[in-house]
Amino acid sequence: MEKNLIKADLIIKNGLVVTINKEGQIIEDGAVAIKDDSIIAIGNSNQIMDQYFADQVIDAKDKIVMPGFVNSHTHLAMTVFRGMADDIKLTDWLHKYIFPAEKKHVSRKMVEVGTSLAVAEMIHGGTTCFNDMYYYQDVTAEIATEFGIRGIVSEGLIDFPVPNSPTPKDGMEFSAKMIEKHKKNPLIDFGIAVHAPYSCSENLMIDAKKIADYYDVNYHIHVAETKWEFDKMIAEQGKTPVQYLDSLGILSDNVIAAHGVWLTDEDIKIVAEKGVGIAHNPVCNMKISSGAARIPELFAVNAKVGLGTDGVASNNNLNMIQEMNTMAMLHKFNKMDPTVFSAEKVVRTATIGSAEVLRKDKEIGSLEVGKKADIILIETNLPNVTPIFNVYSSIVYSMLGNEVTDVIINGKQIMRNNILLTINENSIKHNAREFSKNINLQIS
Amino acid sequence: MEKNLIKADLIIKNGLVVTINKEGQIIEDGAVAIKDDSIIAIGNSNQIMDQYFADQVIDAKDKIVMPGFVNSHTHLAMTVFRGMADDIKLTDWLHKYIFPAEKKHVSRKMVEVGTSLAVAEMIHGGTTCFNDMYYYQDVTAEIATEFGIRGIVSEGLIDFPVPNSPTPKDGMEFSAKMIEKHKKNPLIDFGIAVHAPYSCSENLMIDAKKIADYYDVNYHIHVAETKWEFDKMIAEQGKTPVQYLDSLGILSDNVIAAHGVWLTDEDIKIVAEKGVGIAHNPVCNMKISSGAARIPELFAVNAKVGLGTDGVASNNNLNMIQEMNTMAMLHKFNKMDPTVFSAEKVVRTATIGSAEVLRKDKEIGSLEVGKKADIILIETNLPNVTPIFNVYSSIVYSMLGNEVTDVIINGKQIMRNNILLTINENSIKHNAREFSKNINLQIS
Numbered sequence: 001m002e003k004n005l006i007k008a009d010l011i012i013k014n015g016l017v018v019t020i021n022k023e024g025q026i027i028e029d030g031a032v033a034i035k036d037d038s039i040i041a042i043g044n045s046n047q048i049m050d051q052y053f054a055d056q057v058i059d060a061k062d063k064i065v066m067p068g069f070v071n072s073h074t075h076l077a078m079t080v081f082r083g084m085a086d087d088i089k090l091t092d093w094l095h096k097y098i099f100p101a102e103k104k105h106v107s108r109k110m111v112e113v114g115t116s117l118a119v120a121e122m123i124h125g126g127t128t129c130f131n132d133m134y135y136y137q138d139v140t141a142e143i144a145t146e147f148g149i150r151g152i153v154s155e156g157l158i159d160f161p162v163p164n165s166p167t168p169k170d171g172m173e174f175s176a177k178m179i180e181k182h183k184k185n186p187l188i189d190f191g192i193a194v195h196a197p198y199s200c201s202e203n204l205m206i207d208a209k210k211i212a213d214y215y216d217v218n219y220h221i222h223v224a225e226t227k228w229e230f231d232k233m234i235a236e237q238g239k240t241p242v243q244y245l246d247s248l249g250i251l252s253d254n255v256i257a258a259h260g261v262w263l264t265d266e267d268i269k270i271v272a273e274k275g276v277g278i279a280h281n282p283v284c285n286m287k288i289s290s291g292a293a294r295i296p297e298l299f300a301v302n303a304k305v306g307l308g309t310d311g312v313a314s315n316n317n318l319n320m321i322q323e324m325n326t327m328a329m330l331h332k333f334n335k336m337d338p339t340v341f342s343a344e345k346v347v348r349t350a351t352i353g354s355a356e357v358l359r360k361d362k363e364i365g366s367l368e369v370g371k372k373a374d375i376i377l378i379e380t381n382l383p384n385v386t387p388i389f390n391v392y393s394s395i396v397y398s399m400l401g402n403e404v405t406d407v408i409i410n411g412k413q414i415m416r417n418n419i420l421l422t423i424n425e426n427s428i429k430h431n432a433r434e435f436s437k438n439i440n441l442q443i444s
Numbered sequence: 445m446e447k448n449l450i451k452a453d454l455i456i457k458n459g460l461v462v463t464i465n466k467e468g469q470i471i472e473d474g475a476v477a478i479k480d481d482s483i484i485a486i487g488n489s490n491q492i493m494d495q496y497f498a499d500q501v502i503d504a505k506d507k508i509v510m511p512g513f514v515n516s517h518t519h520l521a522m523t524v525f526r527g528m529a530d531d532i533k534l535t536d537w538l539h540k541y542i543f544p545a546e547k548k549h550v551s552r553k554m555v556e557v558g559t560s561l562a563v564a565e566m567i568h569g570g571t572t573c574f575n576d577m578y579y580y581q582d583v584t585a586e587i588a589t590e591f592g593i594r595g596i597v598s599e600g601l602i603d604f605p606v607p608n609s610p611t612p613k614d615g616m617e618f619s620a621k622m623i624e625k626h627k628k629n630p631l632i633d634f635g636i637a638v639h640a641p642y643s644c645s646e647n648l649m650i651d652a653k654k655i656a657d658y659y660d661v662n663y664h665i666h667v668a669e670t671k672w673e674f675d676k677m678i679a680e681q682g683k684t685p686v687q688y689l690d691s692l693g694i695l696s697d698n699v700i701a702a703h704g705v706w707l708t709d710e711d712i713k714i715v716a717e718k719g720v721g722i723a724h725n726p727v728c729n730m731k732i733s734s735g736a737a738r739i740p741e742l743f744a745v746n747a748k749v750g751l752g753t754d755g756v757a758s759n760n761n762l763n764m765i766q767e768m769n770t771m772a773m774l775h776k777f778n779k780m781d782p783t784v785f786s787a788e789k790v791v792r793t794a795t796i797g798s799a800e801v802l803r804k805d806k807e808i809g810s811l812e813v814g815k816k817a818d819i820i821l822i823e824t825n826l827p828n829v830t831p832i833f834n835v836y837s838s839i840v841y842s843m844l845g846n847e848v849t850d851v852i853i854n855g856k857q858i859m860r861n862n863i864l865l866t867i868n869e870n871s872i873k874h875n876a877r878e879f880s881k882n883i884n885l886q887i888s
Binding site: 090093120124283285286312319335336341343382389390393398401425429 | 781844
């Protein structure tokens with residue numbers, strides 16, 4: 001007696017499936033069936049194999065199967081500046097190195113070389129979606145589309161001439177054009193990016209917000225990253241950065257506030273009420289000594305919190321597993337409380353939390369029927385991941401960041417057994433090395 | 445015209461040689477020649493290949509060649525408890541999980557299984573020497589010798605009956621016997637280990653110190669790990685933990701003080717003057733919220749400071765690259781100063797710094813002619829390590845911890861292209877998984 005099996009395109013079976021669904025369901029010997037770009041079934045391996053067949057079946061024995069990581073704040077192209085300026089003061093870092101280096105070196109070529117390297121690195125680390133703010137973002141959107149990674153891409157608007165846009169008005173027109181262009185791109189959402197309240201005029205911030213609202217796209221902005229910024233806003237506007245933005249009518253649920261380190265109790269209330277998403281970047285915040293974002297307090301009021309790496313100039317990698325580890329360590333230390341939040345909460349922040357911040361939680365961030373198939377497989381048959389008592393603990397505390405073996409984005413396999421399938425990795429690394437040779441460190 | 449070439453056993457050529465010598469010398473296209481257990485030459489690849497030949501030549505193109513990491517404080521066998529009890533209060537962790545689990549599960553078998561897994565993990569991570577405090581340490585010494593890793597091993601002495609030693613006296617006799625037994629073991633130094641000033645009587649600590657001094661071996665002790673300990677010592681002894689130990693005449697240059705988190709200015713002065721080595725464990729200190737050791741202040745007075753992972757029950761891995769990253773992040777954040785110390789200083793702490801703490805800096809911790817050949821090769825042809833502007837920065841900030849490909853200890857190759865040569869890794873992982881199945885988490 002033959003059963004009527006349903007045809008899938010790809011089945012992943014025999015894995016430890018960590019769904020990140022609302023109930024935090026974990027399926028010990030689990031399987032996921034994928035058709036086109038979406039998940040069509042999840043369950044016990046036997047049960048799935050009893051109902052579905054597919055040309056490609058991946059055996060995920062000894063592997064975790066989970067949603068890909070969502071990097072909620074980064075500047076991808078800056079990989080070519082990796083390690084250029086470390087262990088120096090924030091003001092020196094920015095004014096003596098990063099800004100001059102950007103002025104001299106940012107170009108279409110730089111964005112192509114740097115973003116390509118970044119995408120290769122992200123896929124190795126299990127990131128399946130990113131939120132990027134930089135320049136020449138038409139290039140970034142093209143590369144992401146070509147390589148097959150999901151991203152929210154926006155062109156940095158700021159009150160001085162930047163590469164690609166002589167004036168903020170040019171930048172806004174460019175952004176609007178790009179939003180239209182990528183409307184039907186299944187991988188790319190173009191959005192609006194405004195640098196920061198201290199570097200942009202009120203008019204720029206407000207006009208940009210109008211465009212974001214008109215097109216219903218995200219509004220990505222650095223907010224309250226440093227004490228310097230907080231003090232400056234208090235001195236100049238008589239308001240905290242958050243309350244200043246709120247007074248301009250900018251804060252609503254399409255706003256992604258990167259960092260959000262220096263928040264008052266009132267700011268936290270506003271962030272939660274307005275549905276602003278906070279993109280938390282613990283490695284960057286520690287490395288350049290900005291401070292500890294008030295993540296436990298934001299969790300307490302159910303604010304949207306995601307995890308991001310920031311650019312590698314202040315990290316210096318794009319690895320979300322390392323970022324999760326640092327997030328956990330930072331807040332346990334900062335609150336002197338090991339129970340401040342659990343490893344599970346950290347993993348949720350790096351997946352569904354970031355997806356909520358990017359307003360993409362209906363599509364990605366968990367393994368659920370009907371969602372996009374953005375799935376990673378993680379090796380556990382390694383000394384540092386043996387034994388496993390709690391899978392979240394293994395991911396956050398025991399793993400190093402290189403354990404991801406397979407990546408599927410939008411139903412398409414992008415990495416198989418650590419080999420990138422859509423990217424010529426050697427040529428990308430070569431190009432980045434060649435480009436970096438021309439960067440003159442004697443900048444100031 | 446034939447040259448008279450000198451015969452070496454092994455030459456590593458074409459690498460980026462990071463010597464960690466006093467001058468911090470880096471050789472761009474460097475080579476290291478090894479004969480028996482020692483380094484006999486270091487220099488430019490052409491120059492070395494002009495003077496030496498060997499049956500085995502390793503091409504280290506695209507690789508860093510540097511001294512192996514020295515883990516200055518750990519409890520190796522606890523790998524079988526990895527991830528057993530996270531995100532809980534320190535007192536619960538210790539009294540509801542760790543102590544009961546140890547009481548129930550510590551055995552010769554547990555030490556064999558756990559230490560084997562630990563050694564496999566350490567070698568993958570580039571650790572070539574460890575300083576271990578645990579029980580059944582005859583087993584640990586045997587496994588380390590068999591697998592070919594260097595270690596300082598000591599049996600934990602404490603004022604209650606422990607596995608292997610019904611009384612501290614038994615433990616001391618056992619230690620003395622083991623010190624004698626391993627005197628000529630090229631890889632193992634047996635030492636003395638006393639648990640902590642709050643868990644050991646004055647007599648025990650003093651008697652143990654006499655043995656350590658008699659045999660001129662290290663005296664490994666947890667000191668000032670938590671505020672609870674600090675307050676308890678003040679209340680009971682009227683002295684800080686450091687000053688209490690000093691008043692007993694215990695502090696001298698063979699003392700390895702693990703943690704040293706809660707030190708006063710006066711304590712720091714004493715530590716430096718007496719030549720006590722501090723084994724810094726930043727991941728553990730953050731994860732169980734013990735606090736930030738005053739490492740910048742210890743550096744300022746040239747105290748001996750090394751880096752350690754502690755046991756995986758509080759880490760949860762034995763990776764020194766991750767530990768270096770966390771060390772850097774913790775102190776930049778804690779001092780709100782990104783210049784607090786450099787990536788180079790961090791790498792030195794994990795190598796020659798730890799070697800000084802273990803009083804083995806004449807033998808290991810840097811690549812210098814006459815020193816033991818404890819050498820690791822690290823892959824740099826990876827997206828997250830591209831480009832390289834500063835090699836220390838790449839190691840501390842960009843790497844994840846799995847980039848080590850080859851490990852040589854005491855002149856003998858232990859790992860080649862990520863494959864362990866002296867260890868059956870699959871059988872070790874299998875044994876650890878089987879053992880962990882019997883651990884009952886419903887302990888309290």
